[in-house]
Amino acid sequence: MTVQDVQSFAAGQWIAPDSSARDIHSAITGKLIARAGNSALDVDAMLDFARNVGGPTLRAMTFHDRAKMLKALTMHLGQNKQQLYDLSFATGATQKDHLIDIDGGVGTMFVFASKGRREMPDAHVYLDGDVEQLSRSGSFLGQHICTPLQGVAVHINAFNFPVWGMLEKLAPTLLAGVPAIVKPATSTCYVTELCVRIMLDSGILPDGALQLVSGGLGDMLDNLTAQDVVGFTGSAQTALALRSAPHILENSIRFVAEQDSLNASVLGPDAVAGTPEFDLFIKEVTREMTTKAGQKCTAIRRIFARRGSVPDVIEALKASLGKTTIGDPRDEKTRMGALVSSGQKQDVLEKAAMIGQEAERVFGNPDDFEVIGDDAQNGAFVPPMLFHCDAPDSAERIHDVEAFGPVSTVMPYEDVDHAVKLVNLGQGSLVASVITRDGDVARQMALGAGAFHGRLYFNNRDSMKESTGHGSPLPHMVHGGPGRAGGGEELGGVRGVMHYMQRTAIQGSPNILSAIGGKWVPGAQEINHDDHPFTRSFHQLNIGETFKTKSRSISVADIEKFAEFTGDTFYAHMDDAAAKRNPFFPGRVAHGYLLLSFAAGLFVQPDEGPVLANTGLDNLRFMKPVEAGDAIKVRLSVKHKTPRNEEYGEVRWHVTLTNQDDELVAEYDLLTMNSYKTR
DSSP, X not given: OOXXXXXXXXXXXXXXXXXXXEEEEOTTTOOEEEEEOOTTOOHHHHHHHIIIIIHHHHHHSOHHHHHHHHHHHHHHHHTTHHHHXXXXXXXXXXXXXXXXXXXXXXXXXXXXXXXXXHHSOXXXXXXXEEEEEOSSSSSSEXXXXXXXXXSOEEEEOOSSOTTHHHHHHHHHHHHHTOOEEEEOOGGGHHXXXXXXXXXXXXXXXXXXXXXXXXXXXXXXXXXXXXXXEEEEEEOHHHHHHHHXXXXXXXXXXXXXXXXXXXXXXXXXXXXXXXXXHHHHHHHHHHHHHHGGGGOOTTOOOXXXXXXXXXXXXXXXXXXXXXXXXXXXXXXXXXXXXXXXXXXXXXXXXXXXXXXXXXXXXXXXXXXXXXXXXXXXXXXXXXXXXXXXXXXXXXXXXXXXOOOXXXXXXXXXXXXHXXXXXXXXXXXXXXXXXXXXXXXXXXXXXXXXXXXXXXOEEEEOTTTTTTOOOTTXXXXXXXXXXXXXXXXXXXXXXXXXXXXXXXXXXXXXXXXXXXXXXXXXXXXXXXXXXXXXXXXXXXXXXXXXXXXEOOOEEOOHHHHHHHHHHHOOOOHHHHOHHHHHXXXXXXXXXXXXXXXXXXXXXXXXXXXXXXXXXXXXXXXXXXXXXXXXXXXXXXXXXXXXXXXXXXXXXXXXXEEEEEOTTOOEEEEEEEEEEXXXXXX
């Protein structure tokens, strides 16, 4: 069998391993399959290449440019998934496991590409929050902005997800405009190397945007600056050693950690045997114990059920786990593959023995189980191992020791408060799940356990058909947790992008804030044009371009006709005496929606033109009532523009309604889709 030399990609070149390389063995057969590592990598050249070649090119792109780049990468990886599937079997993963790692990674990148186009501007500055008025008249304002860090992100990833683990960090990093140096775990780095090759060979990424270290990082972390970021996934012990290094601390280098944790699942007191929730609970626990052979940072390590339900849970889990066929993941009959290496197998068995000092093993004998596959007898296989601890309050190792494999412990709780206490003994986890249909139980768990967990997953018969599972971090939601789990938050949509950007408070006049943010701020200079703005295409419109309408008077007949037509006969519009008894109204007033309708009649240009559709209103506020006899006029200003596809873009208009005394009556943002072409 040919032994693969797993290469690094450094400063634009592929570099083979040297004499310091480590051997990598197949998880299935134990045979030598690859070597990785090069102690002579020029880390200074790699950092320089990222900072001075990759960084400037990425920062010159807008968020939308980078989102399009991510989408193109997603499509290219999707077309080459089979290569990754074929290679990943050697890690011990089954085809279903590949779908989590490879398809999950590609899907995560696609979500960030979509969010970059939908939730971030086609610009270089991301506006964080609303404008703050810092002076009486509004001539001095404040705004928080986010801009890309001018360094490099060093991603240190775990062995269990060689594709997803890389892409879930890489997507928000590139979207932020920061280059990355990826360092996968050596035991599965051959899969990551292939994925990196596929991306680099596509020609989609600019030079310097992505580099790969197959093996050790050397002294790279000692050469980072305050503009750099370390993203880490792995053990709490390794994270502590890295993040507490003097150079990291002295330079306040960002360190985002996602560590191991003793995740838990709670069977609600209402979810007794025979209910759909009980069956769901057994299915979820079985899946989390056996997927990736339990080698998931989100896997269920502790199982809690009300004391009276514990025997039923144990018997049901034994029956479910007993259906798990173990062996060569390439065999279609296999439902659970191997641990990643013989070293990992030894570690899991040692940790299981420690748990066994406080709990009874009720299923899974590591010395007597069947393995499918003629060549699999020397592989890193273990059976699912289920333990039972009847006294969880006095246990210590069960709430502290993680066997990173198919090992979990069933424990009883007395009531919901007790369940909260036990779940929190893990001192911080990535996820805890609660299977219940009782809203009060869910609320009690959320209030009591929320502070200890990065994610709380609730499921029952109402959501189980569409739920994604206890162990599935989604790119839309944060992935991380407090305490033992590392204190970090990855993913979470645009929140994940912020790890690679600097939030800066800017202060100045409306004109200055508009110039920096690319978004018109009320009070900034207005631009007047002879043509109606609705006759001008998306690209012809300028930020700050303003249209002012003539006035329209409001009569009693208008109010009564609107009430009759809409059916809105609220007393403030129909009864003057009743309206005067309301502290908000001087007497009978016009409907708020009448004002919006009249406003549209004042500013809309009726002919066919570049405005394709009105897609909604944001931030609508009514400031002052309008009585019969009052007159309103409208000011319409182009606030922001966002391209949406190849044909049209979204225009956000700032709309104000004022009365005959120039007092502000209403204010809102109008959204329209405008063609790139005039009509």
